[in-house]
Amino acid sequence: MKIKRFKFLFMVMFFVSLLSTTVPVFGQEQAGVFAKTHPQLGFILFIALATIGIVSLAVWLKSRQGRINQETKNYDAPVQEDKLDTYIKNMDSEQIDAFLKFKSSSRKSSGKPVGIIATLIMLLPASALLAQDPEPAKTANDLLGETGVIITIVLILIPVLVGLVLMVLKTSNVLRQLTNRRRLKEADRLAEILEDTEDPELIASLEKRRAALDFQLSKRELSGNLSPEDNRGLINIKSNAGLPVVEPKKKAVKRPKVDxxxxxxxxxxxxxxxxxxxxxxxxxxxxxxxxxxxxxxxxxxxxxxxxxxxxxxxxxxxxxxxxxxxxxxxxxxxxxxxxxxxxxxxxxxxxxxxxxxxxxxxxxxxxxxxxxxxxxxxxxxxxxxxxxxxxxxxxxxxxxxxxxxxxxxYIANWYIIAAIIFTIVIALVAYLPWWQNGLGETIAQGYYMHQGVGMWFMLFTLGVVYYFLPQQLNKPIYSYSLGILAFWTQILFYTLIGTHHFIFSPIPWWLQTVAIVGSMGMAIPVIAGTTNFLMTFKGGWHKVSGSYTLPFFIVGIIFYFTGSMQGTAEAFRTTNLYWHFTDFTVAHSHLTMYGIICFFMWAGIYALVPRLTGKEPPQILVGAHFWLALIGLMFYTVPLMYGSTLKGILWMQGKPFIDGVVLMAPYWVWRAVGGSLMWLSHLFFAYNFYRMVVKRKEVNVASAAIKKLNPSLNQSL
Amino acid sequence: MELFDNHKKLFTTAAAFFIGLTTLVAIIPAVQTDKINQPLPGAVKLSPDAQKGKAIYVANGCIACHTQQVRNLDMDKVWGKRPSVAADYALDKRPDVWHNTATLMGSERTGPDLTNIGNRQPSKDWNLVHLFNPRAVVKESVMPAYPWLFIYKEQPAKTDIVVNVPAEFMEGKTGKYVATKKAMYLLAYLQSLKQTDLPDGTTAPDFLYKQAAAKTDAAGGGAKVDGAALYTANCQSCHQASGEGLPGAFPPLKGSSVVTGDNLELYVGIIMNGYTGREKEGFGPMPNVGTTANLSPEEVTAIINHERSSWGNSAPEVKVDDVKRFMDAAKLSAGQ
CATH class of the missing domain: 1.20.120 (Four Helix Bundle (Hemerythrin (Met), subunit A))
Structure with a gap:
């Protein structure tokens, strides 16, 4: 269970880190361009941020100083007695135990209470710490844009910042020591009281309190004292199981009556x-x-x-x-x-x-x-x-x-059958000759290729998921209505978005705008679908650890959301400036066709085939398939997206075309590495499929022995 | 709801919805553009050879990496003098009953845009070597080589078109590579790809998102033009990064008397109007690179100064004013 949890956690972390790495990438790049075009503005922004930082630091130090003063004052004041009462009341079982022992054993000995923390006071004059906030030197406005000046200021700021950090650490330290000093004083006083007290009432109440704190159930309240018996053969204990490399997964339930x-x-x-x-x-x-x-x-x-x-x-x-x-x-x-x-x-x-x-x-x-x-x-x-x-x-x-x-x-059949109907329409639009001259061809092509992806693969696959996901979770789909909403809105919006592959082309401007609006509208079916799938998991997340199909579904759902929304983002006019025509499109189509469609298909295949054949794939190889495919996909897509963004910016800056080719070279190497991992995962998948289908002769010791005893069984078996 | 429980009604509704939207966003726009499909008055139909070349272009999937559209974006200015318009594609028609109309626009620019390649790189020598192996002329290129468009001959006949393959790509062979008919068809197609001028009085669509202009404004108009980058973009594919050109095809600029000499008029004239003066030595004609790329006097000056001060050349810098004067003169002589 734990191992699997970790696995899942790791996966989540993987995605989070992925998101956090891709987002700053774009931030940085844009900032880079921004800084280049408006160096002064960028610098002013930086100074403003630094000032805000320093001011908030000053406010923080001020409040610390207040507390330090308070602590110093408190130290001189006598210890508040009611506070000591609270300490006594809140003692835990061990402390009460020690105290009672002390009372009973050495009534009159002058044992000192055990020091909680060794006293070490290193006081620095706090006022000296609160030196004035350093102000960055202000130079003539036009000088600020010069690289040399910026570098110099940054170089000055580095020791100043280090100093500030040190100051913060020191102040906190002083405060902590002051607090501890006061506590030690309180402890001294408390020890005195405890030593001197002979109040039987106090001792009695403490004893009662200890008993209450130590109370424990016998753990047999519900089960009784009888030993367990398994009259119905429900328990299956494997001896000599050893330490498993991965957690054993649930086997598929063989369905009766599959033709x-x-x-x-x-x-x-x-x-x-x-x-x-x-x-x-x-x-x-x-x-x-x-x-x-x-x-x-x-x-x-x-x-x-x-x-x-x-x-x-x-x-x-x-x-x-x-x-x-x-x-x-x-x-x-x-x-x-x-x-x-x-x-x-x-x-x-x-x-x-x-x-x-x-x-x-x-x-x-x-x-x-x-x-x-x-x-x-x-x-x-x-x-x-x-x-x-x-x-x-x-x-x-x-x-x-x-x-x-x-x-x-059932909603699955809506999606599946509609997908086939639509694809027949799409194929006709694409292959009929009457509107294919000149620009008409481009319009038909834009329509065809995107409908092919969205109406054939996506719609159909969603239908398959609407069946297999609830089945694997053994729960009904979260919301039928959300499925219906997603169905109709997918038709409404997806049909419009074909021409978003030809933004800024001679295709009519209104048609491009319609495609962009449609791409934005896709947020509705995508969010509806994702919500529906994730909510179906509600209360069933614990099943993920024991299943080898559910992780595939989860990856598919995550990419269904991120990949589809990325498609929306890519359709905007501004993003077209730096992403269109680059390998970003290639990365996107792999995130979607591979991340969504392939992972859902594998989920479905691993769910169905063992039910049909009664044979399970070796689960460690399913794991190998899963992780190689996922990690390979990341290696494939992330460098491509990063490199293409840089390439697009390079194009916008009017750099020679060949510079973009040179720039992409390392990212293409990463793509090849990722692609190899993906390819390797398919070999595992193919072998797993083979193992799920083909009979392997394995001698079952028990049944072989029975057969030997009773040869007549051979005929009946 | 009854609609949801009756498969005939449900799927008919869904299909009607989808077909209706399809008609609106795909069929009607496509049919409409098909109806008003007219080439520009100045458009030239593909020659029979170029038509065959286009089929080879399609068959080899060149479309996978090369676009043929100049978007109405400032960053696409390098690919043509104006944004592409619908009429540019009017002559692109269904070739026969087996094939569809070619998807020329493309959706990937792994290689350069080819809208205006016939003007940008008309050189036969360059194109043939480049097709034989792109890395012979552009070291960093990842384009596939097309050696099967060429035949190896120990003794080429007089009528054969010999390709100037550099020695390192000959793999020790001593004969010559000769272009096949297919290579010549493809070449004819590439050379035919030229942006047609819009008829007089028609204004071209604007290039949008002008950020290069804004940048120079912000810097006070005194931005330094990067001669090295301009050289890479416009000159390097022939004259090479080393400035040494390719023996037998493109003359070296390193130590060239034109580059390092004092005849600025000739130098500017070559850049703006092309040059055929060294054909006798076996060097191919130079296209009018400067005019095709619409280079400004500042840019031409930057290129000249880059060339005069690189690869061991150390001629004094030239001034923008002089270059501008000779460019005006070159424009006049081109018009005659």
Missing amino acids: PKLSKMVLWYLGCATFWLLFGTTVGEYLGIKFVAPDADSLAWLSFGRLRPVHTNAVFWGWASLAMLGLANYVVPRVGNTRLASYKMGWCSLILINLTVILGSLCLMAGINNAGGEYREYIWPVMLPFAIALVLSLINFLNTVARRKTTEI
Whole structure:
């Protein structure tokens, strides 16, 4: 339990430190630019801050001085007797014990009370400490802007500041010593009283008080004295468990009556998805390396421009889409308490999507490319099977919902089915030819790529989470209404934001503004969704430590909030100045597609597959997967965001373009390092998936022994 | 609520809502711009070669790193003389039934913007070497090399276009690399990328967020122009950081008689109008860099003084007034 707590704490701290490191970064940079353009203003601000600091210090010292004076006066005054009474009343059991012992053993001996603290008085004349506040030298106003003057003033300020700090420490010390001196005096007086007292009443009351303080329950009040017995086989004690490296996680509860046909199909979906994850991120990893070593190869098929869309499309359509649909094939019938309408359609969809990704990857590497529009690089004949798969899945899911046994349509199905409908619309807008000339193409592209991300991946994944999160917590979703609010507002705002990738382009200004406003509106569904998920955790946080799926959900939720809100921030006109066109966008898309979608998918897969197969992944490897993916993602994104901000500022200052390339070099190395960790985590995931699916022959000693005793059992087993 | 319990109504409502918004923010604007889609009067259609080059540009995913849009931002001024307008993209059409219209605008600027590359870097020699291996001319570049656009020949024929590959990129081979047709198509496309002038009487949209101007104002107008940075941005890709140029392609500035000599008129004229005087020695023509980049007299002076005092050159500084005079003269001679 404790270990897991620490783990979680560590994670929280990680994010806090992350936030605190990224925020000052921007602060600093802006301050840097600011200081450069208005050196005097910056300096005045600095002086103002320093003055405020010194004045507040003076006020603080003044109050200390008052207290020192008070203490000095108190010392000369006689000890207040009523105060001593309070001391006696508040004595703890041990002190009473010692006192009573002292009374009974050495009635007339002149034992001195044990000194609490050794007396050491080092008094400095307090008035000398309160020297006048140092004032920074004031020079002619125009001189203040000079770097040399600023440096000099700062250099002067350093010893002054050190002196001030020393003064504060000394003053506190004097005050403490004065207080202790007074207390010792009080202690002397108290000891005298205690020594002299023969008041039996006092002694009796102290004895009573000690008894009260020492009272303890017998700890058998509720359990009685009988020894425990487990008549129903509820307790399972493992002997020789040893010290675990990580806390044992709760095993998945095997659900009865999962149709083996469904099971098999879902596993195939998820297996193919895992393959495309490995393939897509291997390509991605290689692309990251190419930023560091551009001459790693000189093959046309592996050149950067051709491989980049291979990576993005494989992880989009191969990995994430198949994982989502695979999980949905389980969720959609389950929440309607019914069977999937048609397995045939499910299998067809799976084959068609795989076909698209295989053909698409080959085409792209061969240089057959639609038009370079992001996520629209597959030419339409290649994308067609995917579109058919979507239509088939839609029909299948709608038929399944139609034969549901519940009255309501659970919110998960709203999200999932709406996502498929919307994506069919999006694909049509993107691939139909009638509005694709010139600028029309750009408008369609902006719409398509962002709707693809937000309406296909995000909406669908939210649907999956609305099922698996409550299921894993064994609690209902916190608020159905918040889910509905998020659903409609997501449609309202997300649909508008496509063109925010083309701020300051020739696209109509009003359309850009609409996109920015829509991006701001996204705060509503995002906050509603995040609140809903976090509140579902309410009262269930203790379950996190014993689960290997819940940490994935938590990371997904955190990135759902931070990643989405970052998207809003990126849409503003001012942020476009320094972030647009840089790798900041790449970092953002990884924070969201990886931090949100992938983590939620993994959560869903780890939740579902053991239920289907009855086999658990090795939990230490799930941990390895989790931490490598999370830390890798941070290594990938944080340096990229930092470097791109610097690069954007450099562009704004009109520096030569190549300077930006040089500047990014170390951050690209970090990206490659982070990418490698992420890639490594996928190997662990793939192995975990294998372990969840494939039977391993392990000899169970007990059942082997029984079999040996009774060979006839072999037939029945 | 009945709506929520009836899947037909629920999903029809959601779909209608989504399609309605889609029509408003995507389809109507796209159809409208498609309807009024007209190229500028001065726009030149892509030549057949350039058209093929554009297909190669798309096929190799150049769009992933190169934008073709000058935003109406002050910081984008380096990429073109005016912000891009809708009409600039009017000639970008669906090439055939299999491919969509190219997404030229792009969304990443890992490499420079190419809106005006045909003016900014028209040199055939430079572009071919750069395509063969970008690091041959720009040491820090991370652009992929495209060696498969070139063929190695021990003895190139007379009609072959030989690429001036520096020795260190020849890997010890003694022959020559020759540009394939594909390389020439791509080159034709890159050379065709020029910002068209707006018709007379039309004012270009403003560059917004002018902070460079505000900065010089704050400093009292006496801000020092950084000649080294201007050299990096405008001259270095050919003449190199070392000032030594590339043998057989770009002449050295180190020890050059034009750079260190007293003929300022010739020097300014070369920067503003380009130069073909050394083609006989095997050096390619120099483009009119100064005019394309819209350099001010102060900036040209800074570049000249940087060149006159770097790499061991130690010629005396030139004055802005003289440079300005010769720039006016160069403008006149360019107009003739």
